[in-house]
Amino acid sequence: MPMGTVPTRILVTGALGQIGTELVEVLRDKYGEKSVIATDIREANGCTQLDVMDAEGIESLVQNEEITDIYHLAALLSATGEKNPDLCWSINVDGLVNVISAAKKYGCRLFSPSSIAVFGPDCPKHAPQVTGLNPSTVYGKTKVVGEHLAMSSEIDMRGLRYPGLISWKAPAGGGTTDYAVEIFHAALYEGHYNCFVREDTRLPMMYMDDAIRATLELMEASLDSLGTSRGGYNIAGCSFTVGELVESIHRHIPEFTCSFIPDIRQNYADSWPDSIEDIVARKEWGWMPEFNLDRIVDEMILNLRNSQSSS
Ligand code: NAD
Numbered sequence: 001m002p003m004g005t006v007p008t009r010i011l012v013t014g015a016l017g018q019i020g021t022e023l024v025e026v027l028r029d030k031y032g033e034k035s036v037i038a039t040d041i042r043e044a045n046g047c048t049q050l051d052v053m054d055a056e057g058i059e060s061l062v063q064n065e066e067i068t069d070i071y072h073l074a075a076l077l078s079a080t081g082e083k084n085p086d087l088c089w090s091i092n093v094d095g096l097v098n099v100i101s102a103a104k105k106y107g108c109r110l111f112s113p114s115s116i117a118v119f120g121p122d123c124p125k126h127a128p129q130v131t132g133l134n135p136s137t138v139y140g141k142t143k144v145v146g147e148h149l150a151m152s153s154e155i156d157m158r159g160l161r162y163p164g165l166i167s168w169k170a171p172a173g174g175g176t177t178d179y180a181v182e183i184f185h186a187a188l189y190e191g192h193y194n195c196f197v198r199e200d201t202r203l204p205m206m207y208m209d210d211a212i213r214a215t216l217e218l219m220e221a222s223l224d225s226l227g228t229s230r231g232g233y234n235i236a237g238c239s240f241t242v243g244e245l246v247e248s249i250h251r252h253i254p255e256f257t258c259s260f261i262p263d264i265r266q267n268y269a270d271s272w273p274d275s276i277e278d279i280v281a282r283k284e285w286g287w288m289p290e291f292n293l294d295r296i297v298d299e300m301i302l303n304l305r306n307s308q309s310s311s
């Protein structure tokens, strides 16, 4: 490390969730085990208990651990959030304000995810970077506030509008796009899935490896190269209907069956775009996805089968 350079010390909130489980692993590989403090409201080995509603607790951890970078993943997702709108607002907005305040006081950089849920029914189905953000869910509104705070809080704060994320290491955490994770477990272990959205529901999706790489690439980019989308870049992975997902799973498990029993989450899915236009992220920090639908399905089935046989 060059003389005078401050070593990177990272705090991750919400570290036990779908993204945190994988991001912490990658950050620890990159910066060293002891340089990454994983925290969550839940208890687990290797994880410090921290509620993001506890502003003093966040500040003292940031100060005592000499934190330079915060990855703020603690949040309620869309399905859980719409069941508990007040709690969703508190955790997603007040919790973020607490984290921003600590980051500002101790000069930390901050990554805070946004979501495709910032878009509402008035958005074009192929969502541009810049358009009216009029979400119909409380969850989406909290993400719009997060993007505004990124640009107005006078700290180096960055975000990505993650699509629905597909991964095998940790369960999905109460979102509308959870069906695209649950379906693999059902296909492998039950042979059947009752899907809570219609067969023709098309949403933007992304494999976790692409999402983690995007996160690291955004945080590695020089601040000067980032423009007014810094608080929430559109990033596209791929886009498919549930019917197309089932068809791709059939390449591995031809006997798999799926029924469609839409619930309230259909409304949230219908209010979001089908696909994402990500030209700004490509231009400003070189974003490029690697996983298409068939490759995601191949990886999910291979990894779930391997993890089952080794457990
Ligand atoms: P998740 O639900 O899997 O994990 C969130 C974690 O936050 C959980 O471990 C939970 O215990 C923790 N948490 C909840 N309340 C807390 C509190 N008060 N204090 C501390 N921790 C608390 O969510 P995720 O999928 O890992 O999402 C992380 C971030 O990415 C969120 O901001 C989410 O909105 C965003 N995002 C996720 C997706 C996706 O598909 N997973 C898509 C778009 C955006």
Ligand code: SER
Pocket (backbone or CB within 6 Å): 077, 078, 079, 114, 115, 116, 117, 162, 163, 164, 165, 174, 175, 176, 177, 178
């Ligand atoms: N995947 C998330 C959800 O469905 C989108 O932010 O809530």
